[in-house]
Amino acid sequence: QSALTQPPSASGAPGQSVTISCTGSSSDIGAYIYVSWYQQRPGNAPALIIYEFNKRPSGVPDRFSGSRSGNTATLTVSGLQAEDEADYYCSSFAGSHTLVFGGGTTLTVL
Amino acid sequence: QLQLKETGPGLVKPSQTLSLTCTVSGVSIRRGDYSWSWVRQPPTKGLEWIGFIYYGGNTFYNPSLNSRVTMSIERSKNQISLTLTSVTVADTAVYFCARVGSSSTYYYYSLDVWGQGTTVTVSS
Numbered sequence: 001q002s003a004l005t006q007p008p009s010a011s012g013a014p015g016q017s018v019t020i021s022c023t024g025s026s027s028d029i030g031a032y033i034y035v036s037w038y039q040q041r042p043g044n045a046p047a048l049i050i051y052e053f054n055k056r057p058s059g060v061p062d063r064f065s066g067s068r069s070g071n072t073a074t075l076t077v078s079g080l081q082a083e084d085e086a087d088y089y090c091s092s093f094a095g096s097h098t099l100v101f102g103g104g105t106t107l108t109v110l
Numbered sequence: 111q112l113q114l115k116e117t118g119p120g121l122v123k124p125s126q127t128l129s130l131t132c133t134v135s136g137v138s139i140r141r142g143d144y145s146w147s148w149v150r151q152p153p154t155k156g157l158e159w160i161g162f163i164y165y166g167g168n169t170f171y172n173p174s175l176n177s178r179v180t181m182s183i184e185r186s187k188n189q190i191s192l193t194l195t196s197v198t199v200a201d202t203a204v205y206f207c208a209r210v211g212s213s214s215t216y217y218y219y220s221l222d223v224w225g226q227g228t229t230v231t232v233s234s
Contacts, residue, residue, distance in 0.1 A: 001173055005111070011126070014170070032219075034218060036151065036218075036220035038221075044226075045224040045226055046157065046206070046221070047224070048220055050219045051220035051222070089156060089157050091159070091221075093220075096170070097162055097170035098172065099159040099219060100159065101156060101157040101159055102156070104156040
């Protein structure tokens with residue numbers, strides 16, 4: 001069970017769009033729809049923003065969207081706002097009732 | 111509204127056993143078919159999944175921790191517990207409990223409600 005691969009950092013100016021990738025394998029992202037994304041602001045617990053790779057929980061702005069292609073999932077944040085500055089983590093079901101996280105990406109709003 | 115709160119000793123000596131509790135409020139574990147997970151985050155590092163405990167009591171753990179971890183549900187106390195044996199400095203982390211998101215028929219394998227976390231330091 002290997003961690004999913006995310007870029008350590010991403011950035012964009014207010015109003016722009018930013019994408020964050022999450023690369024796994026045919027045993028996790030490539031095999032299951034159960035890909036999630038979490039936002040974690042400093043000092044806070046993670047908060048779910050995407051589940052089943054493209055669904056948003058109630059209350060999450062539609063500026064956040066997810067997609068999946070092959071073994072890679074992508075989080076897109078459109079219309080960047082200062083409040084979007086945070087760490088973002090992906091996760092995927094990896095079979096046999098196990099879960100794997102990505103290493104996290106720090107998003108900076110310039 | 112469902113809320114989770116983790117509690118623990120704060121400081122544990124190497125080789126000892128770590129015991130944490132997650133208290134659920136706002137719903138009764140007895141009445142709901144909820145399933146739960148523990149996740150930890152070492153200082154300045156990313157998230158690491160520890161395990162699942164399903165509402166029926168079945169447990170599944172991260173293979174890297176499997177031999178040292180035990181999760182259980184205390185329905186009468188509305189609590190979920192985590193025990194980690196033979197701790198080392200590498201187990202120093204913030205420990206979170208979370209609910210596993212689900213519909214009435216299947217799990218989303220997302221963690222949709224999180225506690226605030228409790229910090230555990232392993233040091234002599």
